[in-house]
Amino acid sequence: MSFFKAFQNKKNSQNDTRILEPPETPTFPASLDIDKNRVYVKETLHYTEDLVEKKVVTNHNKILYFLYLETVSDTKDMNEYFYRNLREINSDEHLERVLTDRDSAKLLHLSDAIAEMLSGKSLVLIENTHYCFVLSTNSVIHRDVGEPDNEQVIRGSHSGFVENLSVNLQLVRNLISHPSLVVKYTTLGEVSKTKTAVLYMDGRADSNVVEEIHRRLKKIKVEKLMNTGIIEEYMEDNIFSLFPQYISTERADRAALNLIDGRVIIMTDGDPTVLVLPVTFFSFFQSTDDYNSRWVAGNFFRFIRVVSFLLAVTLPGIYIAIITFHFEIIPFGMTYVIKDAVEHIPYPPLIEAMFMELTLELIREAGIRLPTPIGQTIGIVGGLVIGDAVVNAGFISSIMIIVVALTAISSFVVPIHEMSMAMRLLRYPIMIMASLLGFVGIVFCLTIYLIHLCKLTSLGKPLFYPFAPFNLKGLMNRFVRLPHTVEIKNDQKENQKTNSSS
C-alpha cells in the first residue's frame, strides 16, 4: 500500500504554510577591497572557465573589473566602444552616469549580483566602493515565430510561440492590446530557476481561479528541469483521470482567444507550449479554424470532431461486441460478408482487436521521433505490409483492419493533442468490457466515463460544463459555433453559476 501512499499528493489541500528556507548562498555585501570581491565571485562560481574578467583603468586611475559569463552574455558592443569610453572618464560622477546610462543596476550585495550574472548580465566591480553594478548584456537565442508543426491551420495567424518567454509575451500583447491584460512572474524550480508567467485579463478571468493558480504554483518544488508538463500536473484537480483538464497550445492566437474568454495562461521560459486553464470538455473540440471559416462549415467540422471522438473510443468495442454477442444486428446483406471475413480467425475478437490496436500504437510511437524519410518507411511497412499480410495470413479479419484504420484516423481528428492521447487510452477498457458483456459492457463503460466526466473539475470549474450542470444558452455559445453577428447573452448567469460552484 505504500505505493499508493506515494500518490497521495497534498497539492489540493488548503494547508498554505510556506516554509521560509534560507537562501542557498549566504549574503555577501560588497567589500571595499576589490580583490576580496573578485575572489568571492570566482569562488562562488567554482572557478568556472567561462567566467571572463576584464580590467579597465579610467583616466582618473580608478580600477574597474568586468566579470561576466561569456557563454550567456552578449558583449560585442561593449568590446567595441564601451571600454574606450570608460577609459576617458575623469571623475566618479562621470563614471556613475555612464554606467547608469547603460541600463544597469546598482547592487549592494555581491550574492545578488551572482544570480544576475547567471542570467547573462555583466558584473562591474569598482575599486574602493561598497557597491557593484550589473549591466544587462544578456544574449538572447530564439528561433523564428513559425507555425507550430502540431497545430497547423489553413487560415488565420501562423505565428507560434518560441522558447523565449519575452517573445511569447510580446506575441500575446500584440494580439491583445488592452490594459487589463495582466502578467505575473514567478520563478519555479529549485535548480533551474525558470521564469514563469501567469497571464490573465483582469475582470474577465475569475479572480478565484487566478488565486488558486498562484496558490498551487507556490507549492511546486521540483529539482528537475522546469517545464509546463510539471506545472500541469500540479494544476490538475485529478491526476488519475484519463481526461486532460487543461489545454496546451503553441499557437499565439489560440492563447489570446482563450485569454479573452476569461481563461488563465501559464507560460514558462524555455518552453513554447503554454497551458490554458480552466477548460471545459468541449474546448478540446474547438479549433481556431472554426472561427475563421464560415459558420455552417465550422459547425460541421465541430460535429465531425465529436463524432470522431465517439468513433475512436467505441468502434473497436462495437466490432468486438457484434462479432461476439450480437451478430443479429448486422444487416442481411453484410452478415455473410462479415462471416466470411471472421470465419478463419484463430482467436477471439478481443485478442484480434488488441493485437491490431497495439500494432497501430507501435507504428505511431515508432513514427513520431523518426526523421521524415524513415518515417515514411515505417508508414509503408506498418500500414501496407503488415495490414495486407496479416489479412492474407488469416490472423486478422479484413473488417478489423477497417475498424482499426477508422479508429486511427478518428483519433487524429481532434485538434488538441492531449485529448487524442486520452482517446487512445479510453478505448481499451471499452474493448475489454465489450468482449465480456457485449453492448451492455460498452454502455456500462460509457456510463462510468460519463459519471466521471460530470464529476471532473478543472481548477474547481466543472469540466463538462454546458451539459453538467446543464445550461442551454451556454451550450449554444460553446458547443455550437454561432455566426459572429449573433450573440446570446449569458454572461451574468454564467458568472453567478461559476462563482457558486467554485
Place this chain on the structure above:
Amino acid sequence: MKRALQFSLICLCIILLTGCWDSRQLRDITIAKSAGLDLLEDGKYQSTISSPVPKRYEAQERSQVVQGIGHTVREARMALDNKVAERIDTSKLRVLILGKSLAEDSVYNPLDIMYRDPRSSLGAKIAIFDGQAADLIETKLQDKPRTSEFVADLLTTAEHNSLVEYLNVQLICPIMFDPGQDMVLPYMSMDINNNPYLNGNALFNGEKMTGSISPEDSVLLFLLKGEKGGSTYLTEKVSEKHEEEEEFITVLLKESTRNLKVDVNQATNEISATVDLTLQVEAIEYPPDELHEREKVVQLNDRLSRALTAEAEQLFTTLQEANCDALGIGRHTIAFHNSFWRNNDWLKVYPEMTITPNVTVEILAHGIIN
C-alpha cells in the same frame, strides 16, 4: 488489506465473467438464411435449412442444405444440429417456407418455437409452398441468386405490387388468433422446369389453410381489404361478349377508397355486408387509344366497374367457400353488432352470408399519348 483485495477481485470476476457464458462467436455459428417446415405422412416434422457457405471453401456462391426430422419442430431442429458442424442460428432468417401439408394441418404449431425463442427472426417473410417446402429450399436456381434471397426478394417486390400482403412471422400472429379475421399468405409453386414462382395467395381459416386464389384475384382482394402497395396494376378485359376482337386495358392505381358496411337484419337474424370500392386509375396501356374522347372514357369506366364487380363477386364466393374472412367482416361485427356476434357462431354464419361488392372505376389520366 490483502484479503479485501482478493475479495474484490473475486467479486469483479464474478460480475464481469458472467457474460462469457452467453458469447456466441459469429465464426462458430451457421446462419440459416431460409428454412422450410414440412409435415411428413407419419406425422413427423421435417425441418430444412439452407445456409450460404463461406467463400473460402468454394469460389462459387454456394449454400448448404440440411434436413432434420422429429416429432416436434424443436426435435427436428435438434436433429439438424447433429448434421452441422457449427451451431445453427435462425436469428437472421429471411424466409420461412411452410409445406402445403403442414399448412393444411396447422400453421401455429411450427411457429410456436419461433415465438418462444427471443432470438428468432420475427421479421422473416413467410410463404406457403405447394408441395414439400424442402423441395423449394433445395432448389438450385440457375443464373439466379441463392434460393432464399430469390424468394425473399420476390415477396418484397410482390408486396410492392399489392400481390401479397406485408406480413412476417410477427405480424401474422394477431391475425391468426383473431376470431373476426383470417390471414392470407403468399402461395408459391414450382413449374415443370423446377423454377419457383408466386402462385397467388393461400387462404386460411384460423390456422388451417383452406384454399388459394390466383395472383389476379390477389390484387383485387388486397384492394378490397383497403391495402394498396406502391405500384398496383390491374389488367381487365373491357370488350363486350358480342364484340369480335378482345380488348384489354391495363391501369395503374392512383387512389383507392374502400367502404365496408355490415348490416344485421334483426327480424330474420341475417347478416349482410356491402363493400364499396372506388378506384381512381391511370390508363397505362390501351392500344385502341381513344381516351381523349369523353364518351369512350365513360364507357370504359362503366365496363371496368362491371368487370371488376363481377370478379369481386366471384372472389367472395371463393373466400366464403374457404371460410376465410380475409376482409375482417367479423371484426366489424364484433365492433358494431356485438350481440349478433355473441349469439351466432361466426364460422357457420360467414360462409352463408351475403357480401355485395360494388366497384367503381374512374380513369383520371391516360398517359402521355394523346
